[in-house]
Amino acid sequence: MLNTVHALSLEPLYRRRVFQSTRKVDCHAQVANELSEHDLFWKGDDVDTVLFKAAIQQLQIFMLKYGAEVIVRPRLFNGFALVHMTLSGTAEIESDGQKVCIPQGKTALIAPKRNLRLWWQAGSEQLILKVPLALFEELSAMGQPGPSNMPSLFLLPQQAAPHWDLLIQSLLRVLALPGQSEGHGEWIRHFERSAAQFLLSQLTSTVQPVLGVSGSAQVAASESGDSLVGAGKLQRLDMLERYIRTRLCAPLALADLASAAGVSVRALNALCHQQYGVAPMDLLRNIRLDAVRERLLTHPGANITDTAFEFGFGHLGRFSAYYRERFGELPKQTRGGMR
Structure with missing residues (x-):
């Protein structure tokens, strides 16, 4: 809210x-x-x-x-x-x-x-x-x-x-x-x-x-995803998603995502598995893949390579494999279907 x-x-x-x-x-x-x-x-x-x-x-x-x-x-x-x-x-x-x-x-x-x-x-x-x-x-x-x-x-x-x-x-x-x-x-x-x-x-x-990085580490030992409930859990996840969506092309590490959510790496893993069924870095990749798909659907003339780079995918082979795994088709099929 x-x-x-x-x-x-x-x-x-x-x-x-x-x-x-x-x-x-x-x-x-x-x-x-x-x-x-x-x-x-x-x-x-x-x-x-x-x-x-x-x-x-x-x-x-x-x-x-x-x-x-x-x-x-x-x-x-x-x-x-x-x-x-x-x-x-x-x-x-x-x-x-x-x-x-x-x-x-x-x-x-x-x-x-x-x-x-x-x-x-x-x-x-x-x-x-x-x-x-x-x-x-x-x-x-x-x-x-x-x-x-x-x-x-x-x-x-x-x-x-x-x-x-x-x-x-x-x-x-x-x-x-x-x-x-x-x-x-x-x-x-x-x-x-x-x-x-x-x-x-x-x-x-x-x-x-x-809490800074060192402060978060001190409380992380006893922190798990179950320690955050209700609005507190949703607030952390909202902070995480906002952070990711404003950095779709930036190189991000697991520690960056945990810091953005204000929890330890261990707690972030638990939260993401509970809410999304995937690890934090998989969530990052999925959000970026969703952004690529939206671009290809709304801009049929978009260059696939440029779009992949724009949204943080530096290895085109892995990008295509991830895209097909998530959407059941290759990027060129998504773009071609809109013509």
Whole structure:
């Protein structure tokens, strides 16, 4: 089920466009100036970058879209943390060895201590809240954890998402106030503190933030597919499928799939056999084969070799054998039948 983030009214933010450009150099420089110095790696030339920004009092809200698929490696943040909300598409964040996939509707708090890497799917849009650590420090006197205790990466729990969306909507509505005069000052500060305090409350009420590779290994010894039931199991499988479908041509290992689902390799094997009747890597191959078949059915003129490579099959002989095993016919028969 998708997060209510899609119901957010972003109109007040969309009135505050910083820039829009199709030139890679300009895009890099503008985003670095507004958010943080970073290295930016473009994957493809479909650049259509747009950045919106609104400053409230201590908080800043951004909406950023690169257009093309990108990998971003920011410098360590200087005095602030980021709240990353995926509005459309998919993002993947790796901070200090912890990694999480953030599909549409998910939110993460990012406060790296050593390193940070972000991957954004082509065409994805991200809402970013820039929160100064000074605001968290103000609240730490009330018994909340201070910035020094903040995890490098924290995925907001699903049950907290509707409440967080209401807070963000309140902040967006503040932008529509005429002049944000002194008469509104304390009221606006209340909303900003509420947003920061809510994030801190989630940190204290959640036993574990995002498990990194080493953290997952520690709990994997006692973890099996049977330990996840109901909605928890379906959520893991949904995360896995989203991860695969956004990387149909990428080289993926079993460990990558387990990390995307947030479980150990052992647990992922159990889950996939229970739900799909196949191993995780077989599931990956089947999803890619389904994508190939859909392409051949909808585009009869598609080149079979190019299509196979596009969806991650580097060995054409094995690809044809897998395709025939799954669909009972060769790829050329599928394409030929549509003519």
